[in-house]
Amino acid sequence: MSNYPDFNCLRITPLEGQVVELQLHRPQSRNALSWELMRELKAALHLLDQDNRVRVIILSGAGKSFCAGLDLLDQNNPDSLRDTIGEIKAGSRAGMRAQEYMADIALLMRRIQQPIIAAVHGHAYGGGLALVLACDLRIAASSARFCSQFIRLGVSGCDFGVSYTLPRLIGASRAHDMMLTARVVDAERAEQWGLVTRLTSDDALAEDARALARSLTEFSPYGVISTKQAMWENLNAQSLQQALQLENRNQILNGLSGDDEDAAAAFFEKRPPRFDD
Numbered sequence: 001m002s003n004y005p006d007f008n009c010l011r012i013t014p015l016e017g018q019v020v021e022l023q024l025h026r027p028q029s030r031n032a033l034s035w036e037l038m039r040e041l042k043a044a045l046h047l048l049d050q051d052n053r054v055r056v057i058i059l060s061g062a063g064k065s066f067c068a069g070l071d072l073l074d075q076n077n078p079d080s081l082r083d084t085i086g087e088i089k090a091g092s093r094a095g096m097r098a099q100e101y102m103a104d105i106a107l108l109m110r111r112i113q114q115p116i117i118a119a120v121h122g123h124a125y126g127g128g129l130a131l132v133l134a135c136d137l138r139i140a141a142s143s144a145r146f147c148s149q150f151i152r153l154g155v156s157g158c159d160f161g162v163s164y165t166l167p168r169l170i171g172a173s174r175a176h177d178m179m180l181t182a183r184v185v186d187a188e189r190a191e192q193w194g195l196v197t198r199l200t201s202d203d204a205l206a207e208d209a210r211a212l213a214r215s216l217t218e219f220s221p222y223g224v225i226s227t228k229q230a231m232w233e234n235l236n237a238q239s240l241q242q243a244l245q246l247e248n249r250n251q252i253l254n255g256l257s258g259d260d261e262d263a264a265a266a267f268f269e270k271r272p273p274r275f276d277d
Contacts, residue, residue, distance in 0.1 A: 009037035010044055011062070018055040019213040020048060027063025032071035033127045035080040038102060045105075049112035055221060056213040057112075059135060060119040060206070061128075069126025069149055070102075102127070106161035109134040110232055113225050115216060119209035120144045120187075121202055126153075130160035133169060136228055138196040139212060141205040144187040146195060148179045157182065168235055170194050218272065222257050226250035 004012040011023040022044055024031035031037075048054050061067050074080055082088075085097040109116055109131075118135035126149040132138055148166075151157035157179035167175040170193040177183055190196045200208045216224055230246050237243040 004044070004047060007040040007044065009034065010040040012044055012048075015058075015210060015213070017214045017217050018053055019058065019210065019217065020054050020056075021058045021060060021210075022048070024059075024061045024067055026071075027061075029071060030063065030065040030068035030123055031061040031128070032068045032074075033102075034071040034074040035077065035084045036074075037071075038105060039084055042105060042108060045108050045112055048114060052113075054114055055217045055224065057114045057116045058119055058209050058213055059116055059131065060209070061121070063122075065122030065128075066118075066120045066124045066144070067128025067131060068123040069128050072153070103160055106130060106134040106165070113228075115224060115228050117209055117213055118196075119205055120146075120196065121205055123147075125149045127160050130162050130165070132195075133162060133165035136231075137198075137212065139198040139200060139205070139209050140187045140190060140196040141200055141202040142187050143202050144190065144196070146178075146185045146190050147182055149182050151180065152182045166195075220254065220257065220273070223254055226254060 004014075007025075009024070009026050011021075011025045013021040013023065015021055022041075024037065024041075026032060026034065026037060048057055081094075081098060085094065085101055088094045088097060115136040116134075118132045118138045119141075120132055120138065121141040121143050123145055124132045125145075125147045129146050129148060132146070148157050148162055150159045150162070157163075163175075163179065166178065169175075170178075174193055178185065185193070185195065187196070187199055191199045198208070198212070227250075230243075230250055233246055234243040237246075
């Protein structure tokens, strides 16, 4: 895999088996989202999307938490903000530019070719919760705590895509409760509600996330990519017919790759399939 640049607030670590760990690395502030961290996160996602040798990404946090939300001390830092959105007069235009820059991270996470696994421990609050929800799979340690939090800061409880992603994962009633009341949800309840689908201990979180990531690399590359694409697109499908059209197209494209033939042969020969990258 490629040599990745050194970031100040982020670590990119290639792991065995075409897996990369992307770690938020501001442990002194519980990985709160500064403008610098958000710039680096977007840059890293673009780099990984273009690296076809990377099959799966693990998103984690250094220190005691996954991500405690937005860095309130940095939000109005004029130098950091200017580096993010450019020179612009303070006001509604600047505010909207900054808001859109932040929110675009969720879209980018959905658009890139690799599935992203959130490995969550400690706080996943506000923007941290939004990052978790934008991932494709979610595994939580027993210490994990989830909270929308935005409404506690004097703004709407709907931010960073949470009003879209959260109801689709746990249902509208529970999502509305979390967004409107800033309710803190522990790891066990998060698993019961479907916010995460796998629980583990804090000590085992890193290895369990890596094992899950490696398991995805056992499938054909385009099979995984097209599954990520269709599962999210068809969450918004207006009809069964519309969903089937995308599924049918993807199945034919997968068949043209020849991966299905080797997978069938591998099944009967009792060997792992040999997929081309």
